[in-house]
Every structure is written in C-alpha cells, then in structure tokens.
Amino acid sequence: MNEIIPNGQGTLMSILWPLIIMLIGAALVAGIIAGGRKIFKKSAAYGRWMGLMTVIGSVILIGYYTNFMGMQAWVMDVYNQQATKQIQRKAKQPISRKQVAQMVMRDQNPDDRFNKQGFVAIPSRAILLPIYDDAYSNQGLNLGADFANRTHEDPNGTQVPVMGQGNYGLAAHNFNDGQTGFSALQERLNQNQPYLQNGRLNGSSWLNGNKIYLANADGIYEYVIRGQKTVQKDDVGVLDSSQNAQLTIISCLFPSTEYRIVTSSDLVHNYSWEAAPKQVIGYFNLKVQNTHARADWYNPGTEEGANGDAGGTK
Template sequence: MATNHLSSQRKNKQKKKPSFNMKAVQPVSPQSLANAYQHRRDYRAVGQIAIRDHNVLLNIYRGVGNVELNLGAGTMNQYQRMGEGNYALAGHNMDDGRSFFSPLYTAKVRGNLPNGTTILLTDYKKVYYYKITSSRFISVYNLRLAWNNKEFKKKPVISLFTCDWTGQGRLFIRGKYTGSESYKGASKYVRGSFDF
C-alpha cells in the first residue's frame, strides 16, 4: 500500500460495520485490492503498526473484513485496546517480502525473526512498545491464541497472525508489552517510524 494513503485514513469516518469473522476472509487478488482502494474512504484507521527491523508499516483497522485486510492490518477482537490484554492483529501475506505482513513471514522462513524485535503501535496519541517473545507456525484453525484471556490482564501481549504461502497454516507471533508514552514525548526515531 502506498505510504501516502496511511496518514489520510485516520481522518475518515467509519461508514461500514467491521466484521470479525476470520472464516469469511478471502485471499488477496488484484480485484480485492482495487475494491479496497475504491472504498478506502468508508473505513477509518484506528492506529498504525511499525516494525522497523522488517520494514512493516501498516494502518490498523477495526475488524478482519476483506476490505480492512486489503488496506492494512485488522483487529481480531471487537473491544481490544492497545497496551491492554491480548491485542490481536491479522494481516495478509503476499509472499513477496514487502507487502502487509509478508516481511515477517519471509524473516521467519529465513531464520531472521529474533526474539526481542521491537513492535511499535500508535493510536495517534500514544506509542505502545512490545518485544517479540516467540514466533511459530500454527494450524489455520488455531485462533484461540487471539482470545483475550485473564492472564493477559496483568501481562498484556500482542498477537500477530498471517497465513503461510499455502494458506493451510499461519505464522503466529507473540510479543510482550513493555510500556507506552505520549506520541509527542517519543524520540524523533520512534515518531519517524510512523506516517501521519
């Protein structure tokens, strides 16, 4: 997705009700990307995710509908909040090492997705910091890892999901929450990780 579309979509008003049905997600196609681009003004970004070590920068949208996931990353639970509980995000894998969550998949396959890698989130007011603690391939049906269990109330985490190249499995990345600060108070390097 072109960078100039990242910053503009946080001002849009959400016109479509988000879907949280992962079973209804369709593979990416040129048609689905064109449709998402055409309807991008109907969706409002709630934040951004940046993983600088792997050149990931995406808008975050509520829900995992086909348009949301063709625009960026989507939240998997209806009431999740950054820095609290299990913040679960899904993103497409284009298997090109560049788009959506593809850089994470490529890094994992090449053995270059180390624990300790920093994940940054912003809701445009604050920056939330996470560190990767594990990454592994799981069954496509194993979505319980996105649930917001009681254990995460005291120890918040982030969970990232993307399909493998076959579509029969998923890469699952878990990270622990390490803190937050105001966006304005963040370093120039951290602020430069986002686009708005």
C-alpha cells in the same frame, strides 16, 4: 482473517529488485566480456566465451524466478536491509509530533464502514501499515492491518481491543513478496520451513528481540517480539484474553496457506506523543516513510505513506 491471497504477480518493487540485481550482474558480465576481448584474440574463442556468459546469465534468471536455493529470499533480504537503513535515516528528519499524530489517525476513506485505529510499525522488517477494525473481511484486510478480536470467550468479537492492554490481536495479508502487508514476517519467502516440516507445526525465534510499535491518538506502544509459532487457520485460542499486555500478529503461511504464522510480543513501553523518543516518532512520519499495504495486482489503491498521499499532505 481466513481470506487467502493467490500467489500472484508481486509488487512493483518485488519485480524491480531482481531486475536491479540482474543489471548489476550484467554490468559485471560486461566487464568480464570486455576483458575477454583482450584475452581471446580469435573470434571462435570469443564466441564461445560469449555463449558461456549467456548461459550463466540465463541460469541466474531462471534460478530467481524458480526460487532455486531460496534465491528470491536472498534478494528480498538485500532489499529489506537497505529499506531498514532508509527508515532509520528518514526517522531522524524533524517534524511536529502533533502532525505525526494527526497523520496516524487520519481516516483515508471516511465514507466507508471501517474505522481507523492507528498504525503499526516494525522498522527492522520495513513494515508500516494502517490499522482498521475488521480482520474478518477481505475489504478490511485490503486496507492494511486490522484488529482481530474473535476469541473463545467472545466468538462474535463484540469487545473492541485496546492498544497497550491485554492481548491485542492484529492480522494482515501475507502477499508472499517479502514486502507487502505482513509478508516480511515469514522467515523464508515462499517456503514452509521452519514453520511446517514433515507435517509438524513448528515455531521460529528468528525475530526475537525485534521491536514493534503501535500508535493511536493516545500515544505509542512499544513491544518486543518473543517468538513465532504456527497454528491452524481456525485456531482462535491465540487471541484469548491475557492479564499481561501483549501483541499477537497473525498472517498466512506460504505456500501452505491453510496455516497461520503467529508472531507474539510483549509490551515494554507506553509513550505519550509528547514523551516518545524522536526516532520512534519518526517511524510514523508518513511524509517521508513508505507504507506497503497494497499490491496493484490484488488490492490497488493509494498508499498512506510517502509513496502515496503522504498522510494527506499531498
């Protein structure tokens, strides 16, 4: 869980989205230029107009890649809004509940030492990740999310946590791209604020009320986020046992990766696969929903969602 990801190249979509935005901008500029031909009859004036448009385009491009005024965060917000709409639409597609449950528990790599625990879905942030059983190795975290169970009471993590009971801890990488792993749980892409300001550790309420779903062989567990806080990377107290059923998600803060963002939520519903709402079942339909556990530049591999082997159906 203390493994650090370098601030690397980003995922394919994190590259494509700014390019799409820039292409739209280029189309608008082209329209302006076309109008400019009518406005400017003299070639000298038209040349100045073209130069101005080139400068503006270059400023926008540089602004994105330097994250000027949080431009990268704005682009990823647009992406997440569109991705969330697609998730809700895809979740309505009919599918066998039994088949979804089988896809959720399928072990993509049965010969390795890691054991599949289920899946986590946060539809409002376009997060869908498999859950495995070792948050304390880079190999485990490279697979997606993993349960985290080393506490003050159990420093060696001998107790296996149970979904829907006590304090269930989860950890995954923050790839600093607003999309992969638990990256989308950081309020502002590649900015410490509001979690770390003037040396003070703060929290955030920006995700309060959002729902998180865990799924395993027994059913689906619905949690509601109550807040975020920031802790030192070695603070295991956030995982200590609790009488109340809650979920604690831990991910790195970027760029100050010596700190961790802790997202806390409370259990509100526990569904069997037979009784869960159809929409909730649809969040785990790996035949149509994309997963974002892997980045080609860091932990390449086959996704378990529709953008990979689709729960073993491809």
